[in-house]
Amino acid sequence: MKKIFLLAAGLLFTGSIYAQSPVRFGIKGGLNLPNIVQSDNSDFDTKINPGFNVGVTVDIPLTSGIAFTPEALYATKGYKLTSGAGEFTQTTNFIDIPILASFKIAGSGLNLVAGPQVSFLMSTKNKFENGFGSVEQEIVEDDSDRFKKSLFGGVVGFRYDVTSNIDLHGRYALDFQKNNENGTEQTPEFKNQVFSIGFGYKF
Structure with missing residues (x-):
């Protein structure tokens, strides 16, 4: 955990001494609409498991119209899977x-954003429901070898500056690595994908 926050802090502040002023810090949050991209040998009927994201950002101008904007976010992801036995939610x-x-984009408040993303898995909650009741299981990933603890991916999207302080944004994120190495008859082999919308405030 300590290493994660040290990395986040380093990314948020790296480059600020080279940036044009002003460097601006902000907070942001929004709605996550996550699902999964299954491997070719999986054929599970999955759907969106709505969640959220919240965190901090910094805007470091590099040149006219271009800025370095790293973020550190807490985000929930996952999927729902329906079968004849019931509904599984991860x-x-x-x-x-x-x-x-x-x-x-010159002459407008619209900004296009893109870049890589590193994700650190903190915990997993599994829930199974059917007509007879529900069962829940929560796993702290530091104590488990089931899933990869860190994943590399990419992000593309937009940010619209409503005012100099308030913005609206939308984006799509995809992991380039599989979350789990091997699927089973009960769970698919997959990569995370997330559509998100939200707003931010810069100080």
Whole structure:
């Protein structure tokens, strides 16, 4: 955990001494609409498991219209799977570190954002429900070898600056690595994908 926050802090402040002023810090949050991308040998009927994201960001101008905008976010992901036996819901909790660049569209408040992302898995909650009741299981991933603890991915999206302090944003994130190495008859082999919308406030 300590290493994760040290990495986040380093990414948020790296480059600020080289940036044009002003460097601006902010907070952000929003709705996550996560699902999974299954491997070719999986054929599970999955659907969105709604969640959220919340965290901090810094805007470091590099040149006219271009800025370095790393973030540190707490985010929930996962999926739902329906079968004849009932409904299985998996909710995963991550620390996401998007390392983004933003490109301002001249004459507008619209910015395009893109860049890599590193995600650190913190815990997993599994829930199974059928007509007879429900069963829940929560796993702290530091004590488990079931899933990868860190994943590399990418992010693309937009940010619209409503005012100099308030923005609206939307994006799509995809892991480039599989969360689990091997699927089973009960759970698929997959990569995380997340559509998200939200707002931010810069100080």
